[in-house]
Amino acid sequence: MINTFDTFKIADKTFNSRLMLGTGKYRTVNDAVDSIGQSECEIVTVAIRRLPTNLNHDNTSFLKSLDWKNLWLLPNTAGSQTAEEAIRMAFLGHELACQIGQADNFFVKLEVISDPKYLLPDPIGTLKAAEFLIKKGFTVLPYINADPMLALHLEDLGCATVMPLGSPIGSGQGLNNLANIQIIIENSNIPVIVDAGIGTPSEATLAMEMGADGVLLNTAVAQAKNPGQMALAMNLGVKSGRLAYLAGRMERKYYANASSPMNQISKIA
Template identity: 60%
Template sequence: MLSSQTPPSAGEVDRTATGPAGAAPEDPLVGDALTIGGRVFRSRLLTGTGKYPDQPTMQAAIAASACEIVTVAVRRVQSVAPGHEGLMQAIDWSRIWMLPNTAGCATADEAVRVARLGRELAKLAGQEDNTFVKLEVIPDSRHLLPDPIGTLQAAERLVGEGFTVLPYINADPVLARHLEEVGCATVMPLGSPIGSGQGLRNAAGIAMIIEAASIPVVVDAGIGVPSEAAQAMEMGADAVLINSAIALAGQAPAMARSMAEATRAGRRAFLSGRLERRPEAVASSPLNGRVGDD
């Protein structure tokens, strides 16, 4: 399978997955899968459960997205916060992999405690072997930016306890490297502030993380429209996590489907190998053999 970190250039697309002689190559998405912590997923769109107007809308959006991973705020479920009543029963956990998150934690200690609760929550959903946790350490209540030091401290402890850690971070290539070194299963850089819909304001940092990482890179936060999801995937991100842009859309299920289509289109484009950028124009038609040439 083509590496997500080393896209083919035009003319170097993998031709091994072809049909009968003379047939066109298969869709590069055939057989393409996302692997996190040894678990394989077909969808590269992760979604959430917050901010929906009601549970039927959430259920319809999750179905339309065709996602296989849904993140759940452990503290909100535990406290039965508004919008989270009956959440555990509203999702088919035999089909959806739960990604408990530590939203609302301001310190490493808090995040570790909530991650442990999240592991128990996954067991209640019938996922006995689920050790996944989306690690969020956010002391900043205004801008909701993650704490790099607290995140690294919590990640190291959770990896030591056997968790599959997916840390939410600023688009900081140095921090991403340290998190990979301590054993995190992914890194999840933010495109722009969470819930802002500002798109990939941190594209340069994300690109550097993608280039250096040997674990999946999941762009999380800030994506507002499908074109931005496609852009993240075209850059070489392995997946995107989108919640607010779907949940707060006028028609959440339709937006969820659009995000899924954009994610797949961006991934297909990345695997196909983009046209090399050039400093000057290059004619798309040959100049020799024109009418009137000698």
């Protein structure tokens, strides 16, 4: 039976779903809205650069189609090449949160990416921006390479989570950094959210089976032939992986071990 008390906490905010969904690359607004519903996610991340500065003057934004009483906005600083740009985007993100009725929302998914080809996060810029934003009262969720030492430094700064990539953004390559992600999970005292590269529900399940606290994905759903159906599959994959982690994996054995031993059969006979 599913443990309904297995909630997910980031800073002082509690969530029931461990799946976070992005909002880019969808073919239609209806696909985006339907996918968010099918995923049962509670955290939705939005790139601030892609949005108007004032939602009240833009009736076309799909954000107005979402139920912000049941969803939590996670503004992200995607497109920021420097710490200074990311900091500016974070403040704009809070302004957006205020416009949808979440004045107490200081969450920010921190992305500082100066590499245009592989879109790998800049560790120095990320540290610099995180330190500044934390001092200003933001709840910082940094997107990072799967670097265990960087994860510890960010935790020491006061970040609310760390978000190591499974593989490059939008690549669908899956979890190419399993060993380092496992180290991050073992060392971390804050939630670890696997972000980027997941292409299938089985990969989301694997991340959760390893002990990750959550998964954030976008392209795998948005670019699926049926985004809503894939969102549902990802929802089930994350739940399945979490349940398996809580249940505890059986011990691996070198030799076969019969599931119906002969001595047990004789006792029954």
